[in-house]
Amino acid sequence: MIEVKNLWHIYEGKRIALKNVSLSFGNEIVALVGPNGSGKTTLAKHFNGLLKPTKGEVFIDGINTKNASVAELSRIVGYVFQNPENMFFEENVFKEVAFGPKNLGLSGEALEERVKWALRIVNLSGYEDRSPYSLSGGEKQRLAIACILAMKPKYVILDEPTTGLDEKSSKSVKEVIKKLRKEGHGIMLITHDMELVLELAERVVLLYDGIKVFDGSVDEFFQLDLRNYEMEIPELLRISKSLGISFVRNVDEFVNFLLERVGT
Numbered sequence: 001m002i003e004v005k006n007l008w009h010i011y012e013g014k015r016i017a018l019k020n021v022s023l024s025f026g027n028e029i030v031a032l033v034g035p036n037g038s039g040k041t042t043l044a045k046h047f048n049g050l051l052k053p054t055k056g057e058v059f060i061d062g063i064n065t066k067n068a069s070v071a072e073l074s075r076i077v078g079y080v081f082q083n084p085e086n087m088f089f090e091e092n093v094f095k096e097v098a099f100g101p102k103n104l105g106l107s108g109e110a111l112e113e114r115v116k117w118a119l120r121i122v123n124l125s126g127y128e129d130r131s132p133y134s135l136s137g138g139e140k141q142r143l144a145i146a147c148i149l150a151m152k153p154k155y156v157i158l159d160e161p162t163t164g165l166d167e168k169s170s171k172s173v174k175e176v177i178k179k180l181r182k183e184g185h186g187i188m189l190i191t192h193d194m195e196l197v198l199e200l201a202e203r204v205v206l207l208y209d210g211i212k213v214f215d216g217s218v219d220e221f222f223q224l225d226l227r228n229y230e231m232e233i234p235e236l237l238r239i240s241k242s243l244g245i246s247f248v249r250n251v252d253e254f255v256n257f258l259l260e261r262v263g264t
């Protein structure tokens with residue numbers, strides 16, 4: 001369980017980025033949303049100790065982040081940053097994925113198994129010898145996820161995992177996220193992509209100007225007037241609402257509603 005208790009974060013220069021935020025999350029997919037500058041990244045950086053509370057406390061499976069190093073916390077919380085190509089530095093995909101578990105002390109067959117396992121989950125088996133830089137945007141995103149998974153963290157934070165990806169790549173990243181959830185990982189999606197929230201999230205936390213203004217179900221979230229928070233509901237929901245359909249997750253559900261209506 002990740003537990004945030006009355007967290008304040010004030011950057012040097014006195015910018016108050018988080019104001020008394022409390023939340024906890026476990027084995028679920030939580031979307032962390034809010035307009036630019038609302039404090040999402042600041043909050044997420046507390047989960048692996050990259051930032052320490054100005055006031056308040058953060059516990060990762062009972063460990064107070066104040067007393068733990070980033071290295072220690074990164075074993076429990078994996079953070080997949082935005083623009084993953086910035087994090088690659090090895091000559092091939094195998095070495096890139098092996099880097100983290102190697103640092104954790106794995107070697108030989110165990111290391112090879114771990115890398116193969118991580119690549120299998122993200123559907124990149126067979127890519128071992130490719131240069132990370134030769135991959136497509138979606139493949140890079142999946143490689144970045146594999147690098148984190150190879151360290152077997154219990155929680156995975158994904159910062160804008162679908163931004164800049166085409167439909168097909170975005171779909172395969174979503175499949176990976178679903179797979180991780182099934183494997184028992186707790187997942188936090190930091191995102192502006194409301195379609196992604198609609199499709200995958202089980203819960204939404206909304207930050208606005210450093211304050212947690214909403215924490216609840218996806219259905220309830222999309223009942224808020226999101227324009228107040230500089231966001232918009234997905235087109236699919238807008239259309240379905242205008243047809244009197246209260247809540248659908250995806251096009252298939254939408255079509256089913258319409259077919260039921262035609263049939264009655």
Ligand SMILES: Nc1ncnc2c1ncn2[C@@H]1O[C@H](COP(=O)(O)OP(=O)(O)OP(=O)(O)O)[C@@H](O)[C@H]1O
Nearest residue numbers: 011012013015017035036037038039040041042043
């Ligand atoms: N290193 C820093 N020093 C000073 N202020 C910072 C620093 N990092 C972030 N901030 C400020 O803290 C506030 C929250 O920023 P943060 O990056 O957490 O927001 P965000 O919700 O992740 O935004 P975005 O959606 O644009 O990524 C912003 O006003 C930002 O300018």
